[in-house]
Amino acid sequence: MEFILVKKDHAPHIALIQLNRPKELNALNLQLMGELRDALKEIDEDDDIRAIIITGNERAFAAGADIKQMAGKTTIDMWKVDQFSTWDQINKTRKPIIAAVSGFALGGGCELAMTCDMIVASETAQFGQPEIKIGVMPGAGGTQRLTKALGKAKAMELVLTGKFIDADTALSYGLINKIVPVELYLEEATKLASEIASMSPIATQMAKEAVKRSFEVPLEEGLHFERKNFYMLFSSEDQKEGMNAFVEKRKPDFKGS
Ligand code: CAA
Numbered sequence: 001m002e003f004i005l006v007k008k009d010h011a012p013h014i015a016l017i018q019l020n021r022p023k024e025l026n027a028l029n030l031q032l033m034g035e036l037r038d039a040l041k042e043i044d045e046d047d048d049i050r051a052i053i054i055t056g057n058e059r060a061f062a063a064g065a066d067i068k069q070m071a072g073k074t075t076i077d078m079w080k081v082d083q084f085s086t087w088d089q090i091n092k093t094r095k096p097i098i099a100a101v102s103g104f105a106l107g108g109g110c111e112l113a114m115t116c117d118m119i120v121a122s123e124t125a126q127f128g129q130p131e132i133k134i135g136v137m138p139g140a141g142g143t144q145r146l147t148k149a150l151g152k153a154k155a156m157e158l159v160l161t162g163k164f165i166d167a168d169t170a171l172s173y174g175l176i177n178k179i180v181p182v183e184l185y186l187e188e189a190t191k192l193a194s195e196i197a198s199m200s201p202i203a204t205q206m207a208k209e210a211v212k213r214s215f216e217v218p219l220e221e222g223l224h225f226e227r228k229n230f231y232m233l234f235s236s237e238d239q240k241e242g243m244n245a246f247v248e249k250r251k252p253d254f255k256g257s
Contacts, residue, residue, distance in 0.1 A: 064107025
């Protein structure tokens, strides 16, 4: 891996992926995205890992897709490369992913953070979809995920003006989960990941799947999907452990089986 760093033992049951093109503000070139996809696939298949953190560095989570790599491309070049199929794979990750964001999360960087399940931000974080300023528009889900998170009026303003919002505004818009001082953002994301990792990994993955489904299907279909996953969990040992532990007034010890 050239452009990401992967630490599978960042904390018990937690993997950390750090985007690592600091000089380019972690601009998401094709190779980086391919590495991210491959790392997430491997982590998703690793039974010991229950939650994932994706981060950048203090200055930038990611300043978007790599403009220099795209600048001279034609439509057919873009179609052949099909860069967004990589994003589709990332979106299929079953384990919960937390984006730990400091500094710029712009364009594809904002879209990557929104593809994650939760966002913990430092007080220096800035979010935006500035593609309009370079003659294009979001292409990795920005128009859809931002609108679902913020509603039409605010999403339209960000997408059509390309302006950035700070962490406080992002929190008040419901885009992110929490803001912490810059020296604590990774620690806070790790705390949240650890809390999730203490639950049954089967239940967390099925719950994540059901929440994500709510963005794609009508309510009735979503309710059926939820019910199916709820019933399925009664085949897991973790369900017995969780409910017995409650009855016996002790802490559950979830094994992921
Ligand atoms: N692609 C390629 N390189 C980038 C980049 C990007 N998205 N963002 C920053 N860089 C590079 C800069 O070119 C610069 O490299 P050099 O030193 O070689 O010149 C380096 O990173 C540092 O950047 P700046 O000197 O510009 O730093 P700054 O602090 O003055 O400004 C910034 C920071 C406001 C984030 C500015 O870099 C910027 O506007 N970046 C582009 C943001 C953008 O438009 N993102 C959307 C990309 S398109 C997209 O993402 C499509 C999609 O939907 C998938």
